[in-house]
Every structure is written in C-alpha cells, then in structure tokens.
Amino acid sequence: MRINLQFSGCRLNEAELQGWAADFRARGHVIVRDADEADVVVVNTCAVTGEAGRKSRQLIRRAHKGNPQAKLVVSGCYATLEQCATAGIEGVTLVVPNRDKDDLVSKVDAVLPAKPRSDGPGLLQHGRCRAFIKVQDGCRWRCSYCVVTLARGAERSAPVGRIIDQINQRCEAGVQEVVLTGVHLGGYGSDIGSSLYELIRAVLADTGVQRLRFGSLEPWGPDENFFALFADRRLMPHLHLPLQSGSDSVLRRMARRCRCRDFARLIEMAQAAVAGFNITTDIIVGFPGESEAEWREGLDFVESVGFGDVHIFPFSAREGTRAARLPGQITGEAIRRRQRQLQQLAVRMRGDFVRQNAGQVHEALLENSQQRTTDGSFVYAGYTGNYIRAEYAGSACVSGNRIVRGRLAVANGRAVLSDI
Numbered sequence: 001m002r003i004n005l006q007f008s009g010c011r012l013n014e015a016e017l018q019g020w021a022a023d024f025r026a027r028g029h030v031i032v033r034d035a036d037e038a039d040v041v042v043v044n045t046c047a048v049t050g051e052a053g054r055k056s057r058q059l060i061r062r063a064h065k066g067n068p069q070a071k072l073v074v075s076g077c078y079a080t081l082e083q084c085a086t087a088g089i090e091g092v093t094l095v096v097p098n099r100d101k102d103d104l105v106s107k108v109d110a111v112l113p114a115k116p117r118s119d120g121p122g123l124l125q126h127g128r129c130r131a132f133i134k135v136q137d138g139c140r141w142r143c144s145y146c147v148v149t150l151a152r153g154a155e156r157s158a159p160v161g162r163i164i165d166q167i168n169q170r171c172e173a174g175v176q177e178v179v180l181t182g183v184h185l186g187g188y189g190s191d192i193g194s195s196l197y198e199l200i201r202a203v204l205a206d207t208g209v210q211r212l213r214f215g216s217l218e219p220w221g222p223d224e225n226f227f228a229l230f231a232d233r234r235l236m237p238h239l240h241l242p243l244q245s246g247s248d249s250v251l252r253r254m255a256r257r258c259r260c261r262d263f264a265r266l267i268e269m270a271q272a273a274v275a276g277f278n279i280t281t282d283i284i285v286g287f288p289g290e291s292e293a294e295w296r297e298g299l300d301f302v303e304s305v306g307f308g309d310v311h312i313f314p315f316s317a318r319e320g321t322r323a324a325r326l327p328g329q330i331t332g333e334a335i336r337r338r339q340r341q342l343q344q345l346a347v348r349m350r351g352d353f354v355r356q357n358a359g360q361v362h363e364a365l366l367e368n369s370q371q372r373t374t375d376g377s378f379v380y381a382g383y384t385g386n387y388i389r390a391e392y393a394g395s396a397c398v399s400g401n402r403i404v405r406g407r408l409a410v411a412n413g414r415a416v417l418s419d420i
Contacts, residue, residue, distance in 0.1 A: 001029045001112070004038035004070070006063060008056050009046025011215045013076060015132035015181040016101060017044055022169070023105040036067045040112060042104070045076030045086075048148055049316035053078050057089065064091030071112050075101055077151035081320075098137075098152055129177065129367055129382075129401035131170040132215070135163050135199065136182030140190065141218075143244075144255045144326070145284065147318035152183050157192050160202050167207045176401060177236075177365050178203075181215035186222070197226055204232050210403065211365060211385070216240045216282075219258045219266055227273040237274035238308075238387035241266065242282035246301030247294040250287055253326065260301050267305060276357055278308040278386040283342060286315040286335035289328035295338055303345055308353040308387065310346035312339055354388055354408075354415050363405045364390055364417050384408070390415035 003024050007013040020042065021031045035041050041063045045056035056078040064072050068091065075096040079086040087095045094111055096104045138155040139148070167178050180199075182188060188196040203212060212235050219241040229235055241263070245251050248259050270277040283302065290298075302310065314335045317324040366382040380400060381391045392404055393416050406417035 001039040002032045002037055003029050003108075004032050004035040004041045004067075005044075006035070006041065006059060007044035007046075007076070008059050009044075009048060009052060009076070010181075011132050011179060012134060012137075012181045012183060013044045013046060015134040015179075015215075016075075017042075018132055019134060019166075020105055022166075024108075027105065027109060035063055035070070038067060038070050040071045040073060040108060041067060042073045042075070042108070045074060045078035047077040047081050047151060047318075049313060050318070051314075051316065053082070060086070060089050060092065064089075073104070073108055073112075075104055077148060080151045081147065129175065129365060130179060130211075130213075131167075131175045131177070132179045132181050133163060133166050133170070134158065134182065135180050136185055136188045139184035140187060141184065141257065142255060142322075144253065145287065145315065145318070145321055145323040147321055148183060150320050155184060155187050155190050157188050157190065157194065159192070160194065160199055163199065164202060164206050167203060167209055171208045171210075174401065176403060177211040177213065178207075178209050179213045179215055185215055185217045186220065196221070197229065200229050200235070204229070204234060210234060211236055214239060216242055219243065219263050222266060222269070224269060227269045230273045230277075233385075236385045236387070237270075237276065238278040238280070238385070239270065240280045240282075243302070243305075244282060244284050245287060245290075245294075246283075246298030246305075247290070250290055250294050250298065253289060254284075254287060254323070264305070274386075276360065276386050278353065278388070279305070280309040280311070280387065281305075281307050282311045282313060284313050284315050285338045285342060286330035288315070288317075288323060288326035288330065290330060299341065299345065302342070303349070306352065307346070307349050309350050310342065312342050312346065314339060351413075355410060357384075357386070357388060357408050357415075358410050360408055361405065361420060362386075362388070362390070362408050362417060363403050364392065366392055366402050366404060367400050384417070388415050390417045392416075393418050 005017045005021055007017050032038050043060055043063055046052040060074055071093040072091045073094045074086050074092055079095050080097040083095055096107055136157050138152045140155050142149055186196055188199055217239055243263055244254055362384040364382040364384045366380040379391050383389055407420055409416050
C-alpha cells in the first residue's frame with residue numbers, strides 16, 4: 001500500500017508519525033508525500049485547545065476531499081476524546097484511539113489488507129533532516145487546564161534499549177539531529193526505575209547522534225546534574241520550558257508545580273552551563289480569574305526572563321478539566337488585547353536574543369527545503385545549536401541536511417550565517 005501520513009499539533013504527534021512510517025516500511029509499504037497518490041491516509045490529531053480540535057476536524061475533512069478513494073485512518077487526542085464524532089466524519093474508515101496507537105500499523109494491515117510493495121523512499125527523501133523519537137507518553141500530573149492527560153493516560157516510558165536502537169537506525173539513514181519527545185518528558189523512567197538524566201547519558205554514550213534536542217520539558221525536575229549533561233556539545237543548548245503564566249497566583253490555580261522563583265533559578269543554571277543558552281516557552285493568556293494586576297505581573301516576569309521565543313495560547317475551556325468550571329472566565333476581547341501585548345513583547349525578545357548572538361560563531365543544520373531569492377539563487381535555512389533560525393549565505397556549494405559553521409549577523413531583520 002501507498003501510505004500518506006499527516007498530523008496536527010505537537011512534536012509528539014510528529015514523532016509518532018515517524019515511528020509509524022518506519023513500521024509501515026518494515027512491512028513493505030511505501031510512504032508517499034502527496035495524499036492524492038495514497039491508498040491509505042493516516043491523520044494524527046490534536047485536542048490541546050478548542051481551536052486545535054477544530055483544525056483537526058478540518059484536516060480530516062481535507063484529507064478525504066483531496067483523495068476520496070483512499071482509506072482514511074484517524075488517531076490522536078481529538079480522535080480519542082471525540083471517538084464517535086470522529087467516526088462520523090465523512091470518509092473515515094478507522095479510528096485508532098491513543099491507547100491502541102502502538103498497534104496502529106498492524107490494525108491498518110488487518111483491516112485494510114493489500115499486497116505489499118517494494119521499499120519506499122527513506123526518511124531523508126521526504127525532506128527530513130531531523131528525527132523525532134517518542135520516548136514517553138502520558139502524565140501523572142493534572143494541571144487544571146490540561147485535557148491531554150485525559151487523552152493520553154498514565155505515564156509509560158519506552159525501554160532505553162529500544163530508544164538507542166531507533167536513534168542508531170535514524171543516524172544510519174543519514175539523520176543529523178534527533179529530538180526526544182513525550183507528554184511529560186521529565187517523567188521519563190518513573191515507571192521503569194530510570195530517569196531522563198540516565199536516558200540522556202545512555203544516548204550520548206551508545207549512539208552516533210550528532211545533535212540531540214529535547215521537545216517540551218516541564219520546568220520541574222531539572223537540576224545542576226541535568227544541566228551538567230550539556231558539557232557534551234552534541235546536546236543542543238536550547239530548552240522549551242512551558243511557564244504558562246508569570247504570576248504565582250495564576251500558577252496555583254493552574255495547579256502547576258513550578259513557581260516563578262523556581263523558573264528563574266532554572267534559567268540561571270542553564271546559562272551557567274552554556275553561554276547563549278536559549279529558553280523558549282508557552283504562555284496561556286486569559287486563564288479564568290486572571291486579573292489585570294496578575295496579567296501585568298506575568299508580563300513583567302516574562303520580560304525579565306527575556307525568552308528567545310514565546311508560543312502564545314488563548315485559554316480554551318476543555319470539557320472534563322477543572323479549569324473549565326472555574327469562575328471568572330475572561331472575555332474574548334480581553335484575551336485578544338492581552339495576546340497582542342504579549343505578541344509585541346515576544347517579537348522584541350526574539351529580536352533581542354538574535355542580536356545578542358550576532359558576531360558569534362555558530363553551527364547550523366541546513367534543512368532540505370530551499371528558498372529562491374529575487375536574483376534567482378537558492379538560500380538554505382536551518383537552526384543553530386541554540387535554536388536561532390538562520391539563512392546560510394556562505395560561498396560553499398551546499399545541500400540540505402548538512403551542518404555548516406559560520407558567523408551570525410542580522411541583515412534586514414533576518415539572522416544570516418556567513419563563512420568565517
């Protein structure tokens with residue numbers, strides 16, 4: 001069968017797609033880039049916010065409209081929380097809830113048998129120069145706004161040996177960068193007598209990975225020992241630590257396990273470990289009961305940290321969460337106003353971080369995608385170790401999926417890496 005894989009939402013969903021792709025290929029199927037060429041389209045959905053659920057429904061409908069003859073298989077958080085509604089969408093052939101995700105490939109083979117074809121294109125031929133490896137699923141904590149814990153269930157960690165094998169397979173296929181993902185990545189090992197610290201030590205010792213990153217990591221758990229791991233320069237000096245609010249009183253209502261002073265201490269440890277360490281974050285705007293004073297307090301704290309980037313999420317009341325029942329729901333107008341304020345600050349902080357790195361030497365992994373400039377030439381773009389997206393303006397003839405070294409500058413508001 002020819003399989004097309006699509007997703008919405010987080011890096012964990014993308015990691016699951018890459019895992020399914022490997023399993024489909026192992027069974028003799030072909031992964032195709034274009035849905036209109038597929039016999040089966042697999043969609044991995046998201047439900048972290050109401051808007052994410054809406055986009056997931058759109059993705060499912062668009063997949064069917066683009067190729068009505070293909071069998072349509074849907075999984076993910078939206079499909080799990082709204083299984084009946086998902087099954088009722090026109091064109092859906094099979095719904096695989098999260099609890100059965102590990103068996104999705106075998107379920108597709110069982111329900112939709114077809115004669116296997118020869119091996120299809122590898123990971124890199126589909127424009128991938130980094131691999132997302134799912135090492136953990138589920139979460140034991142219950143932040144009051146989070147519906148993902150309902151959709152994903154209890155914490156479950158992948159065995160270290162399996163993770164090592166997956167990373168080595170990706171590296172042998174030419175992948176330069178690996179990103180470890182999970183719902184509660186810092187909880188890795190809680191169910192198997194291990195820890196994220198031990199996992200990283202094993203990965204660095206037993207794989208040939210050139211660049212290693214983390215997906216989103218909750219800002220509790222990392223300590224001095226954790227940041228000591230960054231002495232190995234293959235571990236990229238960037239963490240996405242979701243703060244969610246810069247006000248302690250709001251964090252308490254969110255049932256978050258980190259306070260602002262703890263977060264500030266994490267920043268200090270990160271910056272002490274590696275100069276130019278980049279911290280990016282998530283902020284929820286308009287959490288129930290968030291007063292103007294709390295909002296201003298939170299905005300001031302975000303500014304004091306100086307994040308390299310901020311992902312902004314308007315609060316979305318999700319059925320089944322405690323936050324959906326809290327008093328003091330914020331009006332849409334107030335949320336939009338606060339979003340604009342935070343967006344302006346985020347843009348300024350992102351620019352400040354790039355300028356702080358200007359003049360320094362960085363290595364960047366160039367991606368396979370190319371961008372044609374006005375003079376007809378091609379420019380490759382990629383990410384530095386500390387996650388600055390930069391264009392490469394060197395004189396060398398390069399291709400995607402290559403690590404280049406150069407000096408960072410800012411030109412016309414864009415980060416540019418030039419030969420030294």
